[in-house]
Amino acid sequence: MSDTALSAVTLEARFANQLEELAVPWRAEDVPGPELLALNEPLAADLGLDPAFLRSPEGIRLLTGNALPPGATPVAQAYAGHQFGWYSPRLGDGRALLLGEIRHADGGLRDIHLKGSGRTPFARGGDGFAVVGPMLREYLVSEAMHALGIPTTRSLAVVGTGRPVQRESVLPGALLTRIATSHVRVGTFQYTRAGDDLELLRRLADYAIERHYPAAASAGNPYLALFQEVVSAQAALVAQWMLVGFVHGVMNTDNMAISGETIDYGPCAFLDAFNPAAVFSSIDEAGRYAYRNQPVVAEWNLARLAESLLPLLHDEEQKAVDLAVEALGAFRGQYSAAWTAGMLAKLGLPENIDDADASPLIDSLTALLQESPVDYTSFFRNLAGAARGQTEPSRRMVLDLAAFDAWVVRWRALGPDADLMDRTNPVYIPRNHLVEEALTAATEGDLDPFNRLLDVLADPFTERPGLERYTEGAPGDFGPYRTFCGT
Ligand code: AMP
Ligand code: MG
Numbered sequence: 001m002s003d004t005a006l007s008a009v010t011l012e013a014r015f016a017n018q019l020e021e022l023a024v025p026w027r028a029e030d031v032p033g034p035e036l037l038a039l040n041e042p043l044a045a046d047l048g049l050d051p052a053f054l055r056s057p058e059g060i061r062l063l064t065g066n067a068l069p070p071g072a073t074p075v076a077q078a079y080a081g082h083q084f085g086w087y088s089p090r091l092g093d094g095r096a097l098l099l100g101e102i103r104h105a106d107g108g109l110r111d112i113h114l115k116g117s118g119r120t121p122f123a124r125g126g127d128g129f130a131v132v133g134p135m136l137r138e139y140l141v142s143e144a145m146h147a148l149g150i151p152t153t154r155s156l157a158v159v160g161t162g163r164p165v166q167r168e169s170v171l172p173g174a175l176l177t178r179i180a181t182s183h184v185r186v187g188t189f190q191y192t193r194a195g196d197d198l199e200l201l202r203r204l205a206d207y208a209i210e211r212h213y214p215a216a217a218s219a220g221n222p223y224l225a226l227f228q229e230v231v232s233a234q235a236a237l238v239a240q241w242m243l244v245g246f247v248h249g250v251m252n253t254d255n256m257a258i259s260g261e262t263i264d265y266g267p268c269a270f271l272d273a274f275n276p277a278a279v280f281s282s283i284d285e286a287g288r289y290a291y292r293n294q295p296v297v298a299e300w301n302l303a304r305l306a307e308s309l310l311p312l313l314h315d316e317e318q319k320a321v322d323l324a325v326e327a328l329g330a331f332r333g334q335y336s337a338a339w340t341a342g343m344l345a346k347l348g349l350p351e352n353i354d355d356a357d358a359s360p361l362i363d364s365l366t367a368l369l370q371e372s373p374v375d376y377t378s379f380f381r382n383l384a385g386a387a388r389g390q391t392e393p394s395r396r397m398v399l400d401l402a403a404f405d406a407w408v409v410r411w412r413a414l415g416p417d418a419d420l421m422d423r424t425n426p427v428y429i430p431r432n433h434l435v436e437e438a439l440t441a442a443t444e445g446d447l448d449p450f451n452r453l454l455d456v457l458a459d460p461f462t463e464r465p466g467l468e469r470y471t472e473g474a475p476g477d478f479g480p481y482r483t484f485c486g487t
Contacts, residue, residue: 005053006062006069011100011112013073015182018207021200022188023075028065028097029118029128031175033162036060037132037447038139038454040156043179046105047112047156054157063157063177065099065114072100076120080194081187081254082304084288089194091187091254092122095129098183109211111183112156116175131171132160133439136450138176138265140438144430144457145262150240151233152262153180172443180261182211186305187254193308205312208258221323223312228327231302233260235331238298239338242291243346244429245271245376249281249483251289251297253304267483270429272473273373274366280432280483299331345424346380348387348416357414364407372399375473377429384421387412426460428467432481433474 016023034057041051053059061067065074076093083091097120099112115138116130139155146152156177163173184207192201202223209216209226219225237260241248248255249267257263267281276292284290289297306324314320341351343362369379374397382394386408398404430453438450456470463471474481 005050005056006058006067009049009062009069009102011069011072011102012109013071013075013100014109015077015098015101015111015207016073016075019200019204021195021197022078022192022204023098024078024092024121025073026076026097026120027074028114028175031061031064031066031159031161031163033160034060034064034066035160035162036063036157037160037174037442038136038155038158038450040139040143040154043154043156047102047110047179048105049102060159064159064161064175065097065117068099074099074114076122077183077188078122078191079185079187079254080191081185081252082190082301083252083254084284084286087190090122090191092191093120094123094126095119108181111178111180113178113180113183114175115178116161116173127165129161129163129165129173130175131165131167131443132158132174133171133443134266135174135176136442137435137439138178140435140450140454140457141265141268141430142178142262143454144460145246147458147460148244148426148429150244150246150262151237151260153178153257155179180257180263181259182208182257183263184208184211184258185254185263186256186258186301186308187252188258189305189308190253193311198311201308202312205309212259221313223309224323224327227306227309227313227324228330230258230260230305231327231331232334234298234302235295235334236260236338237262238295239335239342241294242339243342244426245274245291247271247278247280247289247291248294249279249284249289251294251301253301256298256301258305269432269481269483271376272432272481274369274376274379275373276370280481282482282484295332295335298335299328302328302331342424345420347411348384348418348421348424349414350417353414361407361410361414364403365411368398368400368403368407372397374398377426377431378471378473380421380425381427381471384418384425387416387418387421423461427463428456428460428470430457431470431474433478434470436478 044051074097078092080089081091097114097117101109104110119128135158139158142152142155159175161173164170165173192204213229216222216225247269255264269280279287279290310320313323386394438453441449
């Protein structure tokens with residue numbers, strides 16, 4: 001029965017076959033003591049995978065790459081990347097594999113990808129493994145982002161491997177089964193461009209167009225259209241991060257997907273106190289990837305993509321550069337427009353409001369929030385109350401009451417829509433202290449806090465009784481919050 005189910009799974013090998021220069025066929029290491037820690041049943045169903053099968057021993061072997069459907073060709077993908085601004089010509093999947101592509105109910109293809117499946121030829125000094133805490137962290141935060149309506153890779157499962165893994169201490173090993181519209185990254189283009197094989201670069205760009213931006217194929221200059229689409233997708237994505245208070249933490253070019261999905265949840269965190277300079281990652285000493293820097297870093301990464309695409313944009317180098325510069329120039333305007341529209345929705349105001357009203361209102365509010373400082377998520381949620389005439393919950397969060405009162409008068413004169421605010425401002429986000437609490441318990445074998453938090457975060461906009469502790473800020477003895485790269 002379970003054998004039938006495995007042979008009924010259809011995985012394509014498009015990346016492996018169409019871009020074999022970028023794909024090293026490889027096998028996942030045997031998992032000695034598999035234990036299913038998390039399974040995303042709705043996502044499994046969307047992928048045509050029977051959750052009951054995935055819970056069976058054979059299904060778990062599929063989720064870990066230890067059993068393959070007929071014809072599957074798992075590969076480690078090659079890519080390069082700028083890490084904290086420094087170029088590494090050869091990164092690649094050091095501990096990950098692309099199992100293949102599978103059809104989603106929406107008609108599109110999805111990558112099934114393993115993280116923590118053992119050393120590959122790209123492993124360099126790494127052991128190829130991953131541990132329970134960081135893999136459940138990616139599962140939790142990516143699913144929370146999805147529920148918040150933010151483009152992201154998804155998490156299908158986390159399987160404990162039964163293998164002890166040496167980190168600062170010995171930790172339980174685990175493997176994440178990740179789903180993405182693709183794993184083509186800015187770094188994939190950098191790697192290909194560095195190889196100086198124009199035909200391969202064209203094939204990679206064609207692959208990205210077919211997977212993500214099929215309309216670009218019929219544009220006058222399809223590769224320019226591809227770049228323009230990526231610029232737009234990233235402008236929209238980073239605006240959403242900023243509006244929700246998400247700090248990715250490691251925006252290296254190998255961690256920026258061409259699809260416009262958030263990818264690689266290593267040292268990410270959410271703002272608690274509104275502080276534009278917030279940086280959580282322990283290795284980001286210079287604050288390169290601080291909250292407020294994210295739009296500028298995205299633009300910088302896109303410039304690296306443009307450099308990689310130049311030979312496809314025009315035969316004459318100067319013309320190619322001019323096209324790239326012009327296309328990249330659209331980023332700032334698109335980002336600002338997306339951010340402003342999102343901020344207006346957070347304030348319950350219509351998008352077509354006069355900019356002469358909107359800009360000063362937004363600017364004075366952000367100044368007020370910063371100087372207080374307020375808990376970013378709670379403030380906006382409470383502000384919907386102020387739109388309904390209950391000003392106190394948001395008012396008591398700020399320091400300068402006179403400035404706040406004056407601001408509320410101006411804002412309410414514009415007729416804010418409290419219901420729009422409730423649909424826009426989440427009650428529940430993966431607060432750093434809640435995530436840590438859940439992962440600490442899970443690492444010790446207790447999955448209850450993880451499952452409860454996952455459940456709360458699946459519906460972030462509907463306030464439910466009994467969940468007050470999930471809306472509160474971190475306790476006084478928590479912090480300053482430091483995150484570590486998800487190894
Ligand atoms: P990340 O910071 O997770 O995006 O990973 C950056 C690079 O390091 C990628 O090439 C990963 O495959 C590689 N890497 C991270 N952790 C490990 C590990 N434990 N073993 C092998 N390679 C790793
Ligand atoms: Mg990465």
